[in-house]
Amino acid sequence: MSIEIDTPTYYTATKKYFLNFPELEEDIDVDVVVIGGGFTGINTSLELAENGITNIAVLEAKYLGYGGTGRNGGQIMAGIGHDLDVLGKSVGPEGVQAIFELSDQGAKIIKSRIKKYEIDADFRHGYAYMAFNKRQTKTLQQWEKDFKEIDKDNEIYLATGSDVKKVVGSDAYDSGLVHMGAGQVHSLNLLLGEANALTSYGAKIYEYSPALEVTYGKEIKVRTAKGTITAKKLLWACDGFLNKMEPELHKKTINTFAYQLMTEPMSEELINRISPIRGAYSDIRPVIDYYRVTNENRLLFGLATNWVEYTPRDLKAFNRAHMLKIFPYLKDVHIDLAWGGPMACSANLFPQIGTLPNHPNVFFCQGYSGFGVTPSHIVCKVLAEGMREGSERYELFTKIKHKRIIGKDLLRPFLLTGAKSLHQLSGYFNGRR
Secondary structure, eight states, X not given: OOOOOSSOOHHHHSOOOOOOOOOOOSEEEEEEEEEOOSHHHHHHHHHHHHTTOOOEEEEOSSSTTOSGGGSSOOEEOSOSSSOGGGGHHHHHHHHHHXXXXXXXXXXXXXXXXXXXXXXXXXXXXXXXXXXXXHHHHHHHHHHHHHHHHHOOSSOEEEEEGGGGGGTOSOSSOSEEEEEEEEEEOOHHHHHHHHHHHHHHTTOEEESSOOOOEEEOSSSEEEEOSSOEEEEEEEEEOOGGGOTTSSHHHHTTEEEEEEEEEEEOOOOHHHHHHHOTTOOEEEEOSSSOOEEEEOTTSOEEEEEOXXXXXXXXXXXXXXXXXXXXXXXXGGTTOOEEEEEEEEEEEETTSSOEEEEETTEEEEEEEEOOTTOOHHHHHHHHHHHHHHHXXXXXXXHHHHTSXXXXXXXXXXXXXXXXXXXXXXXXXXXXXXXXX
């Protein structure tokens, strides 16, 4: 069973920017062509434009934010990947530390971007990482120390005992780590505001213009149904929507699915009970639940299947059942919308950036593994450095090994079920379950 992608989402229902970009219907020459109009494509292009590279064309097969950018939880979290320690073999302890120190920059970049371009994206501070048991609470105690080590400016504290109810209105948790430097955002409005900023530099964006053929060389040619772009450099920025267009990249990720719901608007009293901090939340299990209260007094609740990879028949019922485990008193609240979509996972659950073998002018970014809103703003800054003149940070990221995922096309559900099961079991040994 496959999921119906073209359904309304919270983001499309509440967007504030109504931007329309033309199809590509001519032959043009640019310095950089980008395939993919989500956070990766727009963020990297904006970073390049801010540094003087403005002759850019972005191709989007559907409309901006059609992919993961418009289907996520809107969580602004600390971090980049799942478990940075797995990177030690590639970059060593000093490299892991450097990436960790970079990992709190996402929220700062987003806030700076919003301020600079006056983007209306419902940004709000307040995030809590929730623990279900004492073992997970010990993990949060260490996270509290780690977060405070790299963030001296924001309030960070661990709530335990009766204080947990001052963070979230649920009996499900043993503790909660509050990080007031993190928070939430309307990701589609953020993207559209960034796209608007990008065009102010003279960059071109084309919607409903899927790439049909890409030819590599000193000059790269990208053909669409009605036009052609010739460029000096190319960026693949499709993530879970690559659709086998680039075989080398297709080998390195595997798509799983995440699902979200949106409740009807609720009373101020009920929203304050759910979220005294008016914030965003996730637990710390290997496969998380995540949720947040929105400016419209709705609850947006998201998750993926925990052990077995499958597509629920009824997304509203599936998501609602999980929501009620955390908030049983919402049993009479109506669910207005439910949606889902693919997210590309790498073998080490860390984003992949670099260039294709033997093609130094063909760049890529993919494999956010379910954490894309905040990390994309960090990773794309680093990627843009690499696309300009290079940097130590870019070289560090490109040292990370990207494993091929064998059998993904024929055995995807079985591979993901095995991977999720192993990932969940490992949680018992690293304090995540």
